[in-house]
Amino acid sequence: MKKSNIEFYKEAVKKAGSARASIISAKEDYERKDKLWKDDLSEGILGEVGYNEKIESAKAEMNEKIESAQRLVLNVADAYSEEMAELSRLDGDKIDDATMKLLNSGINLTHADWQELANKHADNAIMSRILKERYEANRPAEEGTGITIVQFGQTPADREKVFGSFVRTLAHSVNSDYMPKYGGADFDSRTSYWNHLAKDSLKSMKPFEGESFDSLDADFSVGFDQAKQSCTVF
Numbered sequence: 001m002k003k004s005n006i007e008f009y010k011e012a013v014k015k016a017g018s019a020r021a022s023i024i025s026a027k028e029d030y031e032r033k034d035k036l037w038k039d040d041l042s043e044g045i046l047g048e049v050g051y052n053e054k055i056e057s058a059k060a061e062m063n064e065k066i067e068s069a070q071r072l073v074l075n076v077a078d079a080y081s082e083e084m085a086e087l088s089r090l091d092g093d094k095i096d097d098a099t100m101k102l103l104n105s106g107i108n109l110t111h112a113d114w115q116e117l118a119n120k121h122a123d124n125a126i127m128s129r130i131l132k133e134r135y136e137a138n139r140p141a142e143e144g145t146g147i148t149i150v151q152f153g154q155t156p157a158d159r160e161k162v163f164g165s166f167v168r169t170l171a172h173s174v175n176s177d178y179m180p181k182y183g184g185a186d187f188d189s190r191t192s193y194w195n196h197l198a199k200d201s202l203k204s205m206k207p208f209e210g211e212s213f214d215s216l217d218a219d220f221s222v223g224f225d226q227a228k229q230s231c232t233v234f
Contacts, residue, residue, distance in 0.1 A: 010219065012073060015075075015076055016073050016194055017191060018069075020069075022065060022068075023065070030058050030062040033058045037055060076167055100130075110140055111150060115150050121153060122152075122153035131153075159205060162204045166197060166201035187222070188225045
């Protein structure tokens with residue numbers, strides 16, 4: 001990947017900050033014009049038709065700026081999708097020969113066997129894809145009345161869905177004055193709220209080979225007003 005997973009999340013949060021500033025500026029500009037034209041309307045300088053035309057034009061301009069700011073955030077998801085598509089390309093160097101020999105041996109694997117292989121290759125996107133496809137094609141018969149669920153490693157497509165959901169939440173947040181609390185406590189800033197969302201989203205991510213999520217508290221600092229001090233939540 002050209003950028004690490006963490007870098008994409010950081011970029012999304014940074015873009016959200018820029019987008020929020022642009023949206024606030026656009027809304028303030030609209031309110032300023034509205035007040036000015038209402039004064040002109042009350043003083044007879046501007047007629048009602050003229051006022052309505054101006055305000056509709058200003059509202060359309062504001063909405064266009066809002067959409068443009070939100071696209072600034074959403075574009076990060078597009079770039080991430082391109083990275084995941086690249087990561088999804090088959091790479092023979094990532095294929096474990098010993099495991100493939102086992103899969104091609106004709107031996108009947110149990111659910112426990114499949115889970116053991118899934119755990120072994122959880123950080124390998126290519127092997128996780130192969131194992132999942134082979135499992136679905138050769139799923140062992142169930143014993144008893146229960147249904148066994150084998151947990152495979154994450155694929156780039158899985159990651160794309162997780163990151164896309166996070167970015168869409170950010171894009172909505174930049175145009176909303178509402179900011180949720182956490183456990184009854186107020187976030188000390190929108191950046192803290194967005195960082196919290198980033199870490200919460202990353203709970204659904206499983207590190208690929210060579211990755212580490214050990215520095216998330218430092219990468220995405222979260223502060224609360226109620227605590228009167230910076231603290232982190234994961």
